[in-house]
Amino acid sequence: MQTHEIRERFTQHFVNAGHTEVPSASLILDDPTLLFVNAGMVPFKPYFLGQQNPPFPNGTATSIQKCVRTLDIEEVGITTRHNTFFQMAGNFSFGQYFKEGAITHAWTLLTGKVEEGGYGLDPERLWVTVYLDDDEAADIWHEKIGIPKERIQRLGMADNYWSMGIPGPCGPCSEIYYDRGPEYGREGGPIADDNRYMEIWNLVFMQNERGEGTGKDSFEILGPLPKKNIDTGMGVERVACILQGVDNVYETDLLRPVINVAEELTGTTYGSEHQVDIRFRVIADHSRTGMMLILDGVTPGNEGRGYILRRLLRRIIRSARLLGAQGKTMEAFMNSIMDTMTPSFPEIAANRERIVRVAVAEERAFLKTLESGTHLFENAAAEAQDAGRKTLSGSQAFTLHDTYGFPIDLTLEMAAEAGLEVDTEGFEKLMGEQRARAKADSKAKKHGHTDLSVYRDFVDNHPTEFTGFDELETTSSIIGLVKDGESINQAHEGEEVEVILEATPMYAEAGGQLGDRGVIRAGETLLQVNDVQKIGKKLWVHKATVTNGGVDVGSTVTAEVDHKWRHGARQAHSATHLIHAALREVLGPTAVQAGSMNRPGYLRFDFNYTDQLTPEQLADIERITNQAVDIDWDVNTIETTLDEAKAMGAMALFGENYGERVRVVEIGGPFSMELCGGTHVKHSSQIGPVAVLGEASVGSGVRRIEAYSGMDSFQYLSKEAALASGLAASMKTPTEQLPDRIAALTEKLKAAEKQIAQLHQQQLAAQTAGLVNQAVDINGVKVLCSRLPEGTKGGDLRKVATDLRGRFGQDPAVLVLATEDGAKVPFIVAATKAAVDKGVKAGDLINVLGEYIGGRGGGKPDMAQGSGSQAEGLDAGFNAVKDALQQLVG
Incomplete structure (x- = not known):
């Protein structure tokens, strides 16, 4: 089924169900928060936010919105499902149908017979996810639709809860996945493998209002919305991938023709190797995105949207050159992608000449600088690599930018391909110097690179x-x-x-x-x-x-x-393999290595995992590792071909570019088998004891285990044992009873601290109770300004203020309290309800006092807090507050 037909069937399905067909909005909307429309619901934001009433007769709409997500640029071609431009088919309900309606509409279209307007997908291959506690959606899927419970999986906020990232509507969502078969990955549903199980449709149930917060899961849910809305998004490209029986979104009827053109222009064959395929996919994806951006009025430039377009077009040109293209390619790519996209976007035909002209002009300008700039980069990269450095200098990156017109993003990308980083701080410094002085001066600083x-x-x-x-x-x-x-x-x-x-x-x-x-x-x-x-x-x-x-x-x-060095290095490296195997045994196959470092006696192991490990899991990893040491397995190394190694089940890590002959290190048969070029012990017992020190997060979705091996492990464990023994002796408790003894002492300490805190509060209350009598009357409002005893903690102010405010009962009263807590001067203003009714605002008065003591604060009308640093200004500040109240209630 061609993509154009997939679009038509989607639109007709929802029009038949009473939805208003809404044409796609431009990629460029008058929205200061977005460079481009990045989701199908963006044009409908005013209706979801309640800013406008939806102009649709039945309160429902459907659209196929063109979208661009620039954050996906680096993923293009590497994964098989990321596009910078994509079409999001959606249906929307504004207070009409809700979960059951959305689910039924989606299911009917996906599984409906082709001859009746559906997509004809096998219902047995569809899986769904729902939010953790969304029993309503789960029950609809199971009881109304008939999906077995084992094909309904639950995920948390980060995956199955939607919001716009700002206070406003939010709600749980349900995602529909298609099982592409065992040739694409392991069984177990979307939770186990989101490559085999491809997400094709997301149903968002807008039922709540969210508060402030950051991230996908760190905000407060304030309560239900007045009306429940529906926002869904079906990925047209992903459905096309499935219905056309191709491996990925780059091989559908829209993008594969561009790849064919690229093959003809470069003389290179798509499908020959992974890195080559990435370049073909970049060409296809970016050609479409660039064409659609030009269609909607974007032109190449150095800032904002223009910069994004320029970056996309230059990546196309560079990828084509790397594949072997010698001449100009942009016109052929643009014509190819316009041919495939015009059936869905007829407006392309009227803009065809302009699109080609803009793209070709950018190619002409960039080709003049690409060859010389690439040559300079290759020399600089070779110099760094030859010298054993892993960083390209800021001055070299600056020269590429200033002299050859290379955007820093392109330099960063090329450096990453060469296994290098870029000194971005040095680059930014030189950019600043360029802006601050004449170009001739800055040029003087760009000579004399060492020839390495x-x-x-x-x-x-x-x-x-x-x-x-x-x-x-x-x-x-x-x-x-x-x-x-x-x-x-x-x-x-x-x-x-x-x-x-x-x-x-x-x-x-x-x-x-x-x-x-x-x-x-x-x-x-x-x-x-x-x-x-x-x-x-x-x-x-x-x-x-x-x-x-x-x-x-x-x-x-x-x-x-150095024999000692090598022995320790062998121990640590072999221990790394054992820890990797133990980790996968405890956490499952999704815990994949993300990096490692081992030196004599010490190792650290990074792995992809989102949750913090429990003490029990760490203990299991340590136990399994040391059991493998104790078994005394032979450590075998096998030199073979890459294909044979994979057939043996050996793990290939990091997506490395292995040669034809590889080295497999095997410990305990299937227990541990990895491709590895390092040095290892002969028997697992030679590793010695392994002591796991702990684990922690080192980045988004990446955690790290650290451990000692061999004598370093023995010495660490000896110190721990000596510490425990000494502690047991001082407490006159057997070592095995230390945890209980320490727990008991901790509870006693907590109880004592609680009792001390209570006594402190009682003492403070007794000291401050009489302050009520010091209040003065200002036009019917009792005002108390007082310093609390020195040493009173800032945290006590609120308790004292609340207590004293209660003593004034129904009378209008204002309390202004401060204390000296070290170098700080915490202060608070509290007002009774009667005072607030008279127009008193504690938040205003707090700033009056703050001006005199070098501080500031904030809060609500009845209570506000702040902190300053100049205690000598307190008396003047108190008087200023009284003057302000005099004017307010006078």
Whole structure:
């Protein structure tokens, strides 16, 4: 079924059900909060917010809204379901039908017979999710629609609760997923695998009002809305993907023709390898988004919407060049995408010439700078990589921007592809200097980059032979010496130098394992190796200090690994594999490695997981890991092809670009089997004890476990045992009873602290009770201004003010209290209801006092608090408050 027909069937289905057909709004709306329309409901916001009455006769509407989400730019092509431009088909009800109606409408269209206007999807392949406590929606799906309970899954606020991100309407939602089959992932529904189970429709039940807050799940729900509304969104591209039987949204009838054109222009075949496919998908996706933006009046520029369009078009051009295109490509891409999109958007035909003209002009301008700028970037990246650096300097990024017109985003993207970061702080500093001084001055600061291409010949013609899997000492020859980025022939005592050997047993940092330490010997000459880095995946660079004698290029030397260092590194790296396996056993297969670092005796392991681990889970991970150590499994390494390794079940991590031959490290058969190029122990028992130190969050959806291995673990556990033993002795309690003893003491301490707090409050109440008599009358309002005893905590002010205010009963009264709490001067203003009725506002009076004591505050009419720092101004401040009240109630 073609996409145009999918759109027609959706619209007709809801028009037949009494909905008003609403044409798609422009991608550019008069909304200061949005660059582009990014959701189907955006044009209907005034109706959902109650700002306007919906102009639809039946209180229902349907539309297929064109949308652009710029946050998805970096995901394009990498995932199989992200588009920057997409069509969101929706139906909307403003106080008419609610959950049952929305669910029934969606189900009827999705599963209805094709000959009767439906999509004909197999109902047995549809799954749904509902909000955690939305029993009403779950019951409708099960009892009314007939979906088995096992295909109804519940998710929390972050996934199945909708709001606009600001105070206003909100509510639970229900999402419909299509099971694409076992070839796309594991069983278990959307919770288990959202690639196999593709979300195609989201039904939002607007029934509540939300308050202030941030994020998807950190806001207060204030109560129900006066009217319950429906907002749904069906992804047209995703439904097309399913109905057309293609693997992803880039291969549907709308985008695949652009890929075909790109194949013809580049001579490269789509589907040959992942990175190549990403570039084809970028071309297809961005061609459509760019065309639709130009259609709606956006032109390339350096700011706002124009910058987004320029960035998209330049990514197309660069991707085509990387695929092999030699000449201009934009006109062909634009014509192809306009051919596929015109049936759905007839207005394209009248704007065809303008769209091509804008796109081709941008291509012409960018091609003039792309070649020279790309060459400069490649040189800079090579210099950084050859020197073992992981960062491109700010000055290099600035030169690309200033001289060659490269947006910083493009430099960041190219750097990421090269495995580099960019010194953005340095870049921003130079940008600031450029704005502050003449261009000629700034140009003077952009010369003299060090040439670090000295390693290139070694990478290409003399790759290092690594012998460290089989031996810790290797006789070799020095084939290169580098100092300060330049090739040298000799190095002398006291110099720091980079040594390139023909062969080495020293491991170069990779896969999370730090580089080896060791020595290079030649007679009386001794070099201390402090680090080993890999360049171009082929060249080992030994960073060393000449501690005795001197050395020449061509010298025969013996390279020896520090045995203790390697032993500890092997233990930690093998322990990392065991912890990974234990983690997956405890948390399930969704806990996937996201990074690691191991050095002798210590490891940290990052993994994708959203929830904090419980103490019980951590204990289980530690127990399973040490059981694997105790079993004394053989640690086997197998060299094989990548396909054979995957067939064995070996885990390939990080989406790395592995070669044809790979190394599989297997511990305990299926317990742990990973692709890994690191060094490992021979038997799991050689790891020694593993002590898990704890876990914590290190980013959104990523957590980290830290642990010790070997002697470091033993020493840590010994210290812990000694601490527990000493504590038990001081408490005269057996070690095993320490937790109960400490818990009991903690409860006693809490009780004592509570009793002290109560006594403090009683004492403070007794000290301040008499203050009521010090109140003065100002035109019928009793006013009490007083300093509380020094040392009174700021937190006590509110309690004292509330107590004293109650003592005035129904009389109009205002209390102004302050105290000195260290260097701070907390203060509070409280007013009785009778005083508020006279026009007193505590929030106004608090600022009057604040002006005299260097502070400020805020609150409600009956009570406001603040804090200052100048106690000497209190008396004057009290008088100012009295004067203000005199004028207010006079």
